[in-house]
Amino acid sequence: MEKASIDVGLLEPILLEYRDQKGAVIPILQRAQDLYGYLPEEAMIEIAKKSRISISQLYGIATFYAQFNLEPRGRHIISICDGTACHVRGAPKLVTAVEEKLNLVAGGSDPDYKYTLEIVYCLGSCGLAPIALVNDQVYGNTTPDTLVEKVMDLD
Ligand code: FES
Structure with missing residues (x-):
């Protein structure tokens, strides 16, 4: 689009x-x-x-200021933590799975601006690593399949 x-x-x-x-x-x-x-x-x-x-x-x-966006954002914001704890517990696999399934690259949006994928660094809940936030809903101890399933379910 x-x-x-x-x-x-x-x-x-x-x-x-x-x-x-x-x-x-x-x-x-x-x-x-x-x-x-x-x-x-x-x-x-x-x-x-x-x-x-x-x-x-x-x-x-x-x-x-980080609050300003110079590019359009998707309707759903997916943030994957790639801080140290999340990284060693599989964050890169989450990123790759979401990028492939949603046809986007981290830091950007899909062609229809349905999704934006951001990488963040330590959300302060390392015990739940790896963590993703989907529209501010926290998914801890998540796997590529679970995360992809959650985001594909969004309208
Ligand atoms: S490194 Fe991901 S929550 Fe701390």
């Missing part, structure tokens, strides 16, 4: 609201991301123009 082009007009009320506030770029980016699900290039250009900040500075801010 192609990335849909977006309606930058939807940003107008947000940009108006913050018009006279210096240093409001982060809340503007947050609101824009809530609106589109990520920060599309067209939105970044519009925000830079209206906020009188250079586009490179704006991208600098957006890439500095």
